[in-house]
Amino acid sequence: MKHIKQAIKMLVTDKIPERLYHGTFLAFMPTIESHGLLPAGGTIDDVPIPSNYSLSLAIEEYRGVYLTNDKSFARSMAEESETAQEEWLEDTIVLEIDTTKLDKDKFIEDPYFKEDEYEFNPVKSWIYLDEIPREAIVGDV
Numbered sequence: 001m002k003h004i005k006q007a008i009k010m011l012v013t014d015k016i017p018e019r020l021y022h023g024t025f026l027a028f029m030p031t032i033e034s035h036g037l038l039p040a041g042g043t044i045d046d047v048p049i050p051s052n053y054s055l056s057l058a059i060e061e062y063r064g065v066y067l068t069n070d071k072s073f074a075r076s077m078a079e080e081s082e083t084a085q086e087e088w089l090e091d092t093i094v095l096e097i098d099t100t101k102l103d104k105d106k107f108i109e110d111p112y113f114k115e116d117e118y119e120f121n122p123v124k125s126w127i128y129l130d131e132i133p134r135e136a137i138v139g140d141v
Contacts, residue, residue, distance in 0.1 A: 016099050016107055016126065019138075020067040023078030026091035037095070037132035039064045064127040066110060067097060073123045093140045101136040102128060 022037060031038075068074050071094050078084070078092040099107075110125035 016104060017069050018100055020069060020097045020099055021071050021074035022065060022067050022095045022097060023074035023092055024095060025078060025088040026093055027088050036134045037065045064129040065132050066127055068123060068125045070123040095140050096138045097132060098136050098138045106130045
């Protein structure tokens with residue numbers, strides 16, 4: 001069983017592009033600039049880090065930073081947030097992430113996302129199971 005899990009992990013990490021995208025809100029940028037992108041469910045100075053989706057907090061093994069290969073999909077993930085304040089929705093941004101600066105072993109495929117296998121350039125989604133440091137955030141797009 002251990003070898004099967006290792007083989008699956010290799011398949012996942014071999015498919016991760018050098019650049020991925022994360023949708024968020026301008027209101028979060030001061031925290032992101034100070035701490036990087038933090039997985040929901042953690043805390044900063046004993047203040048809980050919110051999640052855009054209640055389900056991602058409910059299942060501990062899926063607490064992480066959600067990333068995609070598609071800029072539009074990244075923006076829509078923020079815009080469809082279950083927990084965002086109404087005024088934040090007008091100020092969504094998409095951050096570009098340099099995955100070469102991240103540990104490939106901390107990526108898993110997003111189990112909530114079902115890709116359209118018939119698209120030429122299908123949208124994909126991953127969860128990074130750790131903090132994404134500021135150095136890996138190369139800018140907004």
